[in-house]
Amino acid sequence: MPNIVIVGAQWGDEGKGKVVDVITPHFDVIVRYQGGNNAGHTVVVGREKFVLQTIPSGILHPGRRNIIGCGVVVNPASLIDEMESLVRRGVSLDGNLYISKNAHVVMPYHPALDRASESKAGKHRIGTTGKGVGPAYADKTARVGIRMADLLDERLFREKLEYNVRQKNRLLREIYDAESFTVEGILGPYLRYAGWLAPYITDTALLLHNWMEAGSSVLFEGAQGTMLDIDHGTYPFITSSSTTAGGACTGSGVPPTKIDGVVGISKAYCTRVGGGPFPTELGGEIADLLRTRGNEFGSVTGRPRRCGWVDAIGLRYAARINGLDTLAITKLDVLDACDTVKICVGYNYNDEVLTDFPEEERIWHEAEPVYEEISGWKTSTAGLRDYEDLPTKAREYLARLSELCGVGISLVSTGPVRDETILVNDSTLARWIPGLRSSLPPH
Numbered sequence: 001m002p003n004i005v006i007v008g009a010q011w012g013d014e015g016k017g018k019v020v021d022v023i024t025p026h027f028d029v030i031v032r033y034q035g036g037n038n039a040g041h042t043v044v045v046g047r048e049k050f051v052l053q054t055i056p057s058g059i060l061h062p063g064r065r066n067i068i069g070c071g072v073v074v075n076p077a078s079l080i081d082e083m084e085s086l087v088r089r090g091v092s093l094d095g096n097l098y099i100s101k102n103a104h105v106v107m108p109y110h111p112a113l114d115r116a117s118e119s120k121a122g123k124h125r126i127g128t129t130g131k132g133v134g135p136a137y138a139d140k141t142a143r144v145g146i147r148m149a150d151l152l153d154e155r156l157f158r159e160k161l162e163y164n165v166r167q168k169n170r171l172l173r174e175i176y177d178a179e180s181f182t183v184e185g186i187l188g189p190y191l192r193y194a195g196w197l198a199p200y201i202t203d204t205a206l207l208l209h210n211w212m213e214a215g216s217s218v219l220f221e222g223a224q225g226t227m228l229d230i231d232h233g234t235y236p237f238i239t240s241s242s243t244t245a246g247g248a249c250t251g252s253g254v255p256p257t258k259i260d261g262v263v264g265i266s267k268a269y270c271t272r273v274g275g276g277p278f279p280t281e282l283g284g285e286i287a288d289l290l291r292t293r294g295n296e297f298g299s300v301t302g303r304p305r306r307c308g309w310v311d312a313i314g315l316r317y318a319a320r321i322n323g324l325d326t327l328a329i330t331k332l333d334v335l336d337a338c339d340t341v342k343i344c345v346g347y348n349y350n351d352e353v354l355t356d357f358p359e360e361e362r363i364w365h366e367a368e369p370v371y372e373e374i375s376g377w378k379t380s381t382a383g384l385r386d387y388e389d390l391p392t393k394a395r396e397y398l399a400r401l402s403e404l405c406g407v408g409i410s411l412v413s414t415g416p417v418r419d420e421t422i423l424v425n426d427s428t429l430a431r432w433i434p435g436l437r438s439s440l441p442p443h
């Protein structure tokens with residue numbers, strides 16, 4: 001079985017959790033490699049809905065091993081809450097969850113700095129989730145961060161904490177006019193969290209190496225999406241981690257030579273939450289229709305998501321940056337009610353039509369999308385499981401999207417639950433995972 005990376009091909013919220021959940025039974029190990037509790041991966045199992053924030057979605061499958069890699073930033077209180085809530089709902093965490101010693105810790109001053117800097121940013125506000133993820137990664141890069149292993153060494157932890165509290169308090173008080181922190185106020189609770197999490201904290205890169213040597217197959221579960229990547233996204237309106245496929249290696253310690261393929265996940269339309277450019281954003285009735293039918297409200301923050309047409313320029317860029325081998329298209333059924341559906345095939349800027357995703361911030365903000373239109377299919381695709389059962393117009397839409405992105409489509413999701421999934425015959429995923437069709441609920 002190949003080792004596969006799953007990445008968001010848009011601005012996050014593409015439905016990665018569901019796709020990971022559908023293919024997880026075929027993998028031995030599932031790895032989260034970046035982001036933190038800013039993510040919310042929604043998985044519907046039967047009638048139950050789970051929103052996973054830091055724990056890989058593979059946790060819902062007994063017998064899978066789940067890793068929180070070194071590229072993740074861990075808020076211990078939030079992780080413990082998530083673990084306890086899973087256990088209350090009957091999910092076992094016995095010997096199936098491992099946290100990297102090198103993962104950085106989100107400290108109480110990180111959300112405080114996140115909120116303080118956002119409140120003073122005016123029109124430069126990013127619209128973060130307020131979870132402190134950006135400041136935690138900033139400390140990591142500035143080499144003053146605290147890692148999970150540090151929590152287990154009380155003397156070292158205190159030393160690092162004292163330095164950080166001094167530094168952050170000056171920032172909070174003098175620049176942001178905000179509340180400050182005390183070392184003792186943080187030390188006590190964090191040492192308790194450390195005691196609680198200690199059995200799970202380990203050298204996950206070594207574990208992964210050993211398991212892969214022994215033949216285990218690994219699924220890398222990306223969080224957020226390509227357009228939010230620290231290097232390749234719509235900077236500065238991005239998150240602070242490597243959301244693209246390369247992040248799977250740096251965020252786990254698995255070398256690129258061990259990765260066999262990359263699957264991109266995209267909605268049949270597009271959403272973005274928070275500020276920043278979004279060339280195909282819609283207002284008015286169609287945006288409302290997509291938001292309502294797609295239930296486009298943040299799973300972590302509850303914020304309404306901005307909605308728009310699918311952007312083939314952005315998707316082709318995602319295909320290039322991630323080396324996508326195949327695509328999974330989610331929420332096709334949300335478009336069932338549209339009279340026409342549109343695909344962005346170019347950006348009109350200064351009377352020139354750009355067909356490659358530009359790098360300039362000004363163009364993202366000012367370009368006018370150029371659309372191709374396909375008349376809507378106006379019949380329900382909800383719950384369909386066979387590609388041949390899709391209305392002709394829906395198939396035409398998917399085929400054109402695939403042609404424009406230069407990547408084939410393996411999966412189409414037609415609803416939130418596992419069995420509302422179409423596996424395309426002879427597609428890349430069907431070839432990679434021979435047992436996938438038989439593991440989907442029968443037709």
Ligand code: IMP
Nearest residue numbers: 012013038039127128129238239273274
């Ligand atoms: P941060 O990651 O909280 O710093 O937020 C930075 C940007 O990334 C904001 O626009 C957020 O809305 C966005 N963002 C962060 N996590 C997610 C996610 O899981 N889905 C969609 N957008 C996200």
